[in-house]
Amino acid sequence: MLEYRNATESDSGVQNLLDIIFPILPMQRFVDTPAEYLALVPAEQLPLVEHFQKLIVQVAPRAEAKIGYGMLIFADPTGDLFALAAQKHYVGLYVSPTEALEMMTAELADVDHGKCCLRFKRLDQVPTATIKKLLKLALSLREEAKPKEAATKKAGSRKTKAPAKRKTKGK
Numbered sequence: 001m002l003e004y005r006n007a008t009e010s011d012s013g014v015q016n017l018l019d020i021i022f023p024i025l026p027m028q029r030f031v032d033t034p035a036e037y038l039a040l041v042p043a044e045q046l047p048l049v050e051h052f053q054k055l056i057v058q059v060a061p062r063a064e065a066k067i068g069y070g071m072l073i074f075a076d077p078t079g080d081l082f083a084l085a086a087q088k089h090y091v092g093l094y095v096s097p098t099e100a101l102e103m104m105t106a107e108l109a110d111v112d113h114g115k116c117c118l119r120f121k122r123l124d125q126v127p128t129a130t131i132k133k134l135l136k137l138a139l140s141l142r143e144e145a146k147p148k149e150a151a152t153k154k155a156g157s158r159k160t161k162a163p164a165k166r167k168t169k170g171k
Helices: 009-021 034-040 046-059 099-103 128-156
Strands: 064-068 071-076 079-086 091-095 117-120
Touching (some): 034 064, 034 071, 046 071, 046 091, 079 128, 091 128
Antiparallel strands (some): 064 071
């Protein structure tokens, strides 16, 4: 029979194993509207979320806020552009396409970031001019990709004639 017990400081190996088996899930908010999402953001994170929201609206005024994946997503007719997620210990700014982050890696060296996400704990950590430049770059990459995607879809939608079947002699 398995025995469950609490891990102590001396059981760091046990705790590491538990962290691998049961990773901490992101703090998704199961809401239907952006207003409901913002109402649930903790007071200490709200200035960060509002700051990013303001920058996104400045850069992409056609983008509309919606809820998806438990996050606040900003999308336009081309698709999802940016997302904000108030996690337990930080606010994440997600950028699409991810190439924008890759292109600005040197400028974002001092910022905690992953492949498509920037993580901030306080408003005074935000390099506003750099973030605005990143958002503009991501939007321009999306705009550049739009004609290519349309051309690819158009080329892929052409109907080609199937090869004629060979007639075989029946038995």
